[in-house]
Amino acid sequence: MSQFSPEDLLEYFYGEAAVHQQEAIAEALKKSWALNQKMNVITKAAEQLDKSMHEAPAHAVAQVIAYARQRQHSLID
Secondary structure, eight states, rough: OOOOOHHHHHHHHHOOOOOHHHHHHHHHHHHHHHHHHHHHHHHHHHHHHHHHHTTTOOHHHHHHHHHHHHHHHHHHH
16 A cells, blocks of 8 residues: 655645545545544644634734734835
8 A cells, every 4th residue: 555645645635636646545545544544633733723713813913914014114124
């Protein structure tokens, strides 16, 4: 059985893998409990990341944007 790297699985998850790679991973997922566990970790991590990004307090986002603008102006001047 082929070994897939975490990068391969991430490309599969985000639909960025080549068609033959997508097919190979999909087939391997049908047969490998361990590979399914790795995909579950990636899926849950992506869900948590999406959730945390949507829960960022508005003031925190505003502070980050203000800092970036300040930094940008200091680099231009």
